[in-house]
Amino acid sequence: MADDKKRMYLAIESGESAQPFRWSAGTYGSKFLTEIRDNKKFWGIKCPECGRVYVPIRSVCGPCYREMTELVPVSDEGTLITFSVVSFGFVDPSTGLQRPVPYGYAVIQLDGADSYLIHFIDETDPEKMKAGMRVRAVFEEDGKRTGSMMDIKHFELIRE
Amino acid sequence: MAAKRVGIVGVGMTLQSSARRDVYGIELINEAVRAALDDARMTRKDIDAIVIGNMDHFEGINYVDTWSVDGSGALGKPIMKMTTGGTTGSTVAMGAYYHVASGMFDRVLAIGWEKNSESDTTGAIITAFDPFWDRPTFGGAVAGLALEATQYMAETGATEEDAAYVAVRDRKNALNNPYAHLRMELNIEAIMGTPYLAWPVKLGDMCPRTDGACAVVFASEDIAGDFPNAPAWVHGVADRHLWAYTSDPYVNQHVKGGTWFPAMERATAELYGKVGITDPLEQFDVAELYLPYSFAGLRYMESLGFCERAGAPALVRSGATDMGGKCPVNPSGGVLSSNAIGATGLLRVAEAALQVQGRAGDRQVPGASLALATGFGGCYWSDELVIGIEKPERNRG
Numbered sequence: 371m372a373d374d375k376k377r378m379y380l381a382i383e384s385g386e387s388a389q390p391f392r393w394s395a396g397t398y399g400s401k402f403l404t405e406i407r408d409n410k411k412f413w414g415i416k417c418p419e420c421g422r423v424y425v426p427i428r429s430v431c432g433p434c435y436r437e438m439t440e441l442v443p444v445s446d447e448g449t450l451i452t453f454s455v456v457s458f459g460f461v462d463p464s465t466g467l468q469r470p471v472p473y474g475y476a477v478i479q480l481d482g483a484d485s486y487l488i489h490f491i492d493e494t495d496p497e498k499m500k501a502g503m504r505v506r507a508v509f510e511e512d513g514k515r516t517g518s519m520m521d522i523k524h525f526e527l528i529r530e
Numbered sequence: 531m532a533a534k535r536v537g538i539v540g541v542g543m544t545l546q547s548s549a550r551r552d553v554y555g556i557e558l559i560n561e562a563v564r565a566a567l568d569d570a571r572m573t574r575k576d577i578d579a580i581v582i583g584n585m586d587h588f589e590g591i592n593y594v595d596t597w598s599v600d601g602s603g604a605l606g607k608p609i610m611k612m613t614t615g616g617t618t619g620s621t622v623a624m625g626a627y628y629h630v631a632s633g634m635f636d637r638v639l640a641i642g643w644e645k646n647s648e649s650d651t652t653g654a655i656i657t658a659f660d661p662f663w664d665r666p667t668f669g670g671a672v673a674g675l676a677l678e679a680t681q682y683m684a685e686t687g688a689t690e691e692d693a694a695y696v697a698v699r700d701r702k703n704a705l706n707n708p709y710a711h712l713r714m715e716l717n718i719e720a721i722m723g724t725p726y727l728a729w730p731v732k733l734g735d736m737c738p739r740t741d742g743a744c745a746v747v748f749a750s751e752d753i754a755g756d757f758p759n760a761p762a763w764v765h766g767v768a769d770r771h772l773w774a775y776t777s778d779p780y781v782n783q784h785v786k787g788g789t790w791f792p793a794m795e796r797a798t799a800e801l802y803g804k805v806g807i808t809d810p811l812e813q814f815d816v817a818e819l820y821l822p823y824s825f826a827g828l829r830y831m832e833s834l835g836f837c838e839r840a841g842a843p844a845l846v847r848s849g850a851t852d853m854g855g856k857c858p859v860n861p862s863g864g865v866l867s868s869n870a871i872g873a874t875g876l877l878r879v880a881e882a883a884l885q886v887q888g889r890a891g892d893r894q895v896p897g898a899s900l901a902l903a904t905g906f907g908g909c910y911w912s913d914e915l916v917i918g919i920e921k922p923e924r925n926r927g
């Protein structure tokens with residue numbers, strides 16, 4: 371019966387066509403990504419009013435509604451805020467490829483930043499992770515970095 | 531001029547199911563609209579304006595407002611599309627409410643729908659997020675919610691079993707709802723036995739992907755008495771958006787004086803202030819909450835003021851939110867039983883209206899007169915509505 375129904379109702383596929391987009395990183399986003407690509411260094415941007423330092427970088431502090439222009443260095447080490455281990459399979463719409471699972475997924479606060487960023491973490495056993503643990507960025511090899519967040523391969527737990 | 535008071539006078543919903551291959555999107559919309567018009571004993575001609583919403587890129591159809599005019603009944607009428615992620619349906623309800631409250635339209639039809647079977651939901655959700663900072667590592671709703679669940683457990687001592695209780699409750703309630711997608715009696719062990727999708731969130735903790743539609747007729751106080759059903763009045767609405775990137779909500783929680791879910795807490799403070807809610811557990815007879823996964827049924831109860839921080843596991847395990855409890859949550863089965871995204875928030879409002887009208891069939895909470903309905907979207911934004919059978923003294927916003 372179910373098979374009969376499947377045969378009865380037709381559907382069409384959108385096909386393999388791609389519709390590529392080209393997004394501008396802007397002045398500060400470009401600076402942030404260029405520094406990671408060329409120097410493996412993180413920069414944040416500081417609000418002149420509240421003093422918050424944002425990473426990822428942005429040019430407006432939402433709460434103060436002030437334009438930010440002051441870049442400040444932040445560390446490539448930080449703190450694990452919260453995490454998950456993603457184990458269900460799905461196709462990454464950016465690449466069209468299956469996202470390799472399982473992978474550790476984390477919210478991280480870099481030292482010197484007030485905001486957080488999300489990235490991969492090199493641990494897939496949730497029992498071995500805890501909020502507050504120290505983490506460090508692991509960058510792609512020289513020559514392989516292209517100016518995107520994927521120039522950071524992942525963060526690793528700093529195991530004392 | 532004061533804003534008009536607004537009543538819900540007609541409700542229509544389709545069967546919610548995994549794949550409605552028997553209907554094209556326009557036909558699915560039409561099914562819900564016809565049901566709502568029939569319910570209010572109206573025809574298409576009686577409708578002054580329409581507000582419609584879905585997550586258009588989930589179906590790959592962008593001009594849903596114009597594409598669906600035959601099915602929605604909007605042919606030759608004012609129509610506006612609203613697309614706000616998970617909150618789409620509740621935003622549509624609020625949009626229709628604003629139309630009527632403004633005094634410019636007397637009868638406005640709100641429509642929310644989705645055919646999740648037509649695309650890859652996780653892929654579609656990822657492309658709703660920032661291409662530079664979020665998409666490369668984001669794993670869709672499941673992974674995003676898992677971050678919150680981990681944090682909630684770490685900071686409160688809540689367990690996966692506590693969350694499973696919520697999934698058991700909502701899915702059991704769905705047995706009373708002939709329109710629900712997942713209708714199953716499960717126990718905590720069964721939920722705990724399902725595989726992890728993104729630790730600590732398991733398959734049994736997550737909402738399904740659903741095809742479905744919902745339509746609701748909002749009417750001005752000037753004519754709301756002219757319909758066969760007693761109006762379910764909108765007592766107040768509030769919404770808040772508070773983030774730019776996926777990781778931003780977590781900042782709010784840790785800055786000085788930070789809280790779990792600031793968008794929901796600020797919307798709640800505004801709404802309860804306007805409507806006069808000081809003890810939601812006592813004052814609401816029923817709540818239809820947008821709980822996209824089981825842990826939300828713990829954490830969001832705290833942001834909605836039903837209990838103290840970390841008090842939700844004890845609250846839900848006490849039975850207070852079960853059918854027969856002090857304030858049953860999700861008699862319909864909620865989002866854990868049906869999640870046709872654009873319809874979902876509107877279904878919460880529709881169910882709240884049916885409850886206070888005493889028309890909710892087997893899922894009726896006896897004597898319900900005041901209900902809370904919510905929408906949850908994207909990363910932690912929040913729509914909230916209070917619906918009651920009593921006509922408010924004035925429009926309180």
Ligand SMILES: [Zn+2]
Nearest residue numbers: 417420431434
């Ligand atoms: Zn600032």
